Amino acid sequence: MSPLRRPITPEAGPSGGCGGAACGCHADLETPAPARGWQSLDDWQRLSEGGPAPVRRPEFPAIIREGPVSRRTALKLMAAASALATAACSPRPQNEIVPYVNMPERVVPGTDLLFATALTLGGYAQPILGQTWEGRPTKVEPNPDHPFGGGGSDPFRQASVLTLYDPDRSRSLLHDGDIASWNSFIRVVSQKVATFESNDGEGLRILTGALTSPSLIDQIGALLRKYPRARWHQWESLGETNAAAGAALAFGRSLRAVPHFDKALRIVSLDADFLGPGPHQVAFASGFSEGRRARRDSRELTRLHVAEPTLTITGANADHRLALRRADIASLARALAQEFGAPAATTAIVPSARDWARDWARRAAADLRDAPGRALVVVGEGQPAEVHALAHWINGRIGAFGGPVTFIEQNAPTGAPIAGLAADMKAGHVDTLLMLDCNPAYDAPAELDFANALRNIPFSVHYGIYVDETAAHSHWHVPGLHPFETWTDARTLDGTATIAQPLITPLYDGKSGFEILGALFGGYGNIANADRLAVQAHWRSFGPPEAIASQGAFDLWWRKALRDGFVAGSAFPTITPPEPRFPPTAPAMPAAAGRVELCFLPDPSVYDGRFSNNAWLQELPKPVSKQVWGNAALISKADAQRLGVGDGDIVRLSRGSVFLDAQAMIAPGQAEGSIGLHLGYGRSNAGEIGSRIGANASLLRTSDALWSAADIAVKKTGAKQPLLTTQSHHSMEGRDIVRSHTLEDFQELARATPEHEREAPATLYPDDPLHPKRPDGSTKPDYAWAMVIDESTCIGCNACVIACQAENNVPVVGPEEIERGREMHWLRVDAYYDGAPDNPDVMFQPVPCMHCEKAPCEPVCPVEASVHDHEGLNVQVYNRCIGTRFCQANCPYKVRRFNFFGYGNGQEYANLGEPMLEAVHNPDVTVRARGVMEKCTYCVQRISRARRTAEKEGREVAEGEVVTACQSACPTQAIQFGDMARHDSAVSSLKREPHGYDLLAELGTRPRTSYLGRVRSSGPALGPGDTREAG
């Protein structure tokens, strides 16, 4: 066994599998080795207990479906169809070329342009570069110049182009459901304005989501000054109110903590899914990965402790994870604080005498002490203010202030909470309600009954890009503009402002938020470029000194800010916080007997429901559960056994008189006594794609239980539905797929193998002449494209999957096809588990095409549609492919995808018959037809473009010039691509790393894609209960 293949055997057995205090001392002798590398609970059963081999889904399910049409009828129809087809022959369709009337400056038809701009999520700026072709945006790239979260992307940003062209977007102004004109709307508004001018805005309310846009806040402020009795309310389903309250509790001021994960060597996360979906994901993940990148000379790696109820991707990346009910985390935080000298009287003991929770806290505290000034405690929004304050207190003790965490003043004006608005609406104090870009009828706390409260209002206006639940309950709906269609501005967490510029003229008759507000000022609101003028006016008055000096200076400044994609120096100044106070202990919530806790989670695919109608995101396998097209009640194995619930069973979650039926899913790593449910499903008015999918968690969500409800009764209903997950698709059948090393092992390995050479195993594949003798006898080597994927830094966030989908015109197939075991993603992220299901170790592995030098797919293709080119790419020639699927059967890595139907065009989920969706296609990539095999091409269009550019300029393609879509989207730089023939290229040096390996190398396929095994620094073993020892 080579040192690379060294097995990783945890020192202690699974806590659930062995009882008794003696467990720790006889672990090595008697407990069976915990199951490694399992993908489903059936797998685990088989590996750990020697059960029967699981019945796998057949790789190629039957194509023929029983239907009402008999064979004879089918033949008759075919004959008639071919006869008609011949009869219908007509001259070939004439294509057109439509040039500009007046070509804009810098536009060259057939080439792309990049514009720096920003999307928003939860109010925060998401800096991007938008790629456009003759004014048509097709792809989002990261803006590497942006100082906060520019170096990567997330699935939401990547999928934004599909939302832009969504045929379900609102196209016209509606009055009580009927199409109305802007003028008729303005007429009503001006009557209202006349009243408000006389009564100071009595009864006028504005509701927005979270906002950081300086211009919009400015404008709302001006409106409130004009109408002093008007009120502004804010509601963000996944807002940050607990964090703000916690800071106020600790410091007595509203401060905002900005964590810098790149400066932290030891991190303790109390229910904080900082790597998970959210507005700061990219910035946090890229900072976090800095300390996790194991290279030959690595001396230390960032260590992460996580306590959380549901296995999130943060927990999956933890070195020591504790599955704990959300309600118990406060006790854990107090136990942790006690390790740092918190007064014992004020701290409660972790409940139910769970010693391992204490052990976890002790180990976490030891680690925090171990790295003074480089350790950090972070707390999730699901925790109450007290826990946030405790974390500030501990961070103060371990010297984190100024290093891993800095503080900024939180002094932007904010609106009042939504609860007051709902009360006033019920009491009849609200006359006019303007709702900007929010959907309270769907996601506001259930007890407010917002949809019904809307009935009490004489004049309600909803503004947004969809006719959603709120629009359905409002008198007026004004179609909004997609962020790619309008001017606005927004800030990232650190305060850096981006001026967001449009990439395309509005597709429909939408208005900007500034125009709606302008109408309330009494303006007609139909001014051309109202949005740009508003943003410019703000920055001309309140911008940095160089912007307000003179008009000429402003114009220069404006162009530079647009070009850069951010306003230089606009980050808020960091301040030194006062000494954090130790917070008073909040009363513990009594746990009712027979009740479980329900945790509300942001969804990694649709977030809070705002991306519900995006088919790319609906079909994106959730990072851990791999579920698609829906959500499920994530339930622990122990609870499932107790309730007699299996995967796919419909369970009824009741809270008082309210109940919700949801599909159950037995989730590895779920805390016992806690059920996780993702928000954003069960929508009624999302659109053709997103309506009526999954269970609407917000029905059980109330103001006093925004993040978890402790009093949930669970009952099995007896109904069952198949669970749609891709976890068991494309299985590589449990071979040695993922590798893991401890830091110590890795350092030893590095010493033992000074120059890591991978030996090529013997092969029976024909000796494919990859580099034939060149006719002119020159020795210039061809490029040898290769990819290296680092399993240490891959956090499993899925940004690469959607980036690949957007770049390569990868279609969606829909839930029916997923159920048949089909999907089209060229790049999948596999999740493997080690250890017992109650708290397993998780490893993520992105799997694109391996581009084998001796590719098993090639000899079996009867028409040579699968062939090599001179640069080592295993190319798939769509126009040659006749769809035998032999290549798919012969691919050991299961990376080939077949178009069983016209997924790319004409299928139900592809375009709904709407030509608009064709606009999202990358013009450089073929849209594949039915009956054609496809797979990852290493973004051959980008390689080709770089090669053509270099050839035109008479030079070689430079290192780093070709960046694949997945590589560019990765927030942690886990994917590297380049020319392996150059000794000094990044991929070459990564391939020489000691922990590099090829997937299924024993097959002799010589893959060009290789992996770096995961390296973790777990610290010394602590006790028998510690299930996450990688020893």
Added chain:
Amino acid sequence: MPQVFRPRANTIARLVLLAIVLLPAAGVALACTLVRSDYITRVGMAVNQPVPFSHQHHVAGLGLDCRYCHTGVENSAFAGVPPTHTCMTCHSQVWTNADILAPVRQSLAKDQPLRWNRVHNLPNYVYFDHSVHIAKGVGCTTCHGQIDQMPLTAKSASLQMQWCLDCHRDPAPNLRPKNEIFATDWNPPMDERRKQGHELLKAYGVDPSKLTDCSVCHR
């Protein structure tokens, strides 16, 4: 009992046997010929256009350079069709009232683009790049024929894959020196072209062995 088959039936049977062999072969031959015929490839057949634009008049007659209108040809995959403003640089001064130019004037007045009918149409899975061909010494008339002699624009080559491959396998005779690329009258004798072409292959750094990789044109 009379004979069921008369002697004539022998002949018919022989003819039928012959037809069974010959007809499919003839059918295949016909299909092959048809698919290469000008009827299918539309070579030499002018396409109707909103304005009967004459390359003959503008190129041979007035001496306009190709790049005056096709501005993207050196930078982009798409050579580009000129915006209405380009037409109007001259036609706001000359032929200002000509009937055949009415669509151009309307396009400018109404801000509605002209809609030209495509002459050279490649399948969607083929990615042709004008700029790299220009940079590597393939001249305009190599593919577009004597465009300066066309009163109405028509294809002069089939644009079928066989035609592309003919040149990609043996580009030497079709390569020109840099200063001849946009010339419409470049036509040295074949042996001279081949001799010069081999030098140009080296000068341009073209490696014909890689030009037939599928990924060069298909992706």
